[in-house]
Amino acid sequence: MGTQAPESLSTRICAETDLEENWGEVALVEGHQYAIFKTKHGYYACDHLDPNSGALVIARGIVGEKNGHPTITSPLYKEVYDLTTGECVSGADYTIGVYPLEVRDGEVFLIH
Numbered sequence: 001m002g003t004q005a006p007e008s009l010s011t012r013i014c015a016e017t018d019l020e021e022n023w024g025e026v027a028l029v030e031g032h033q034y035a036i037f038k039t040k041h042g043y044y045a046c047d048h049l050d051p052n053s054g055a056l057v058i059a060r061g062i063v064g065e066k067n068g069h070p071t072i073t074s075p076l077y078k079e080v081y082d083l084t085t086g087e088c089v090s091g092a093d094y095t096i097g098v099y100p101l102e103v104r105d106g107e108v109f110l111i112h
Contacts, residue, residue: 010102010109019043019108024059024072029110034099035059036108037083041070044083045099045110052077052094072096 013027019038026048027034033048035058048058053076062073070083073090080090086098100111 008111010111013045013101013108013110016103016106016108022063024061024063026056026059027110029112034110035061035072036101036110037063037070037072039063039065039070039083041065043101043103043108044070045101046072046081046083046086047097049096050074050076051096052079052092058096 011029013036019025021038025036027036033056034045035048037044046058048056050057055076057075058072060075064071064073066089071080071089072083073080079088079092079094081096082089083098086096088094102109102111
């Protein structure tokens, strides 16, 4: 008999109207801090922890775009991360975790 994969959990983060475009917010879910962003491309979640410094600062970074992809620039050492893949697009060997968000009936949910 096979093992069934666990279903994804979703956690309500906030109302869509609580997020300001190109400004990060932090959500604490089960002891983990996520940086949440609303951009012209959509809604994104990534780790709030800066992988270079170890500081919880990513939500305070600069939202931007590179090659048509939304990015976040760390406010400390200025590494630029693709919000769709978590890859550092500025040449450093760091990555950040990225997580799916879903908007339902005007509410933003983190899928984990």
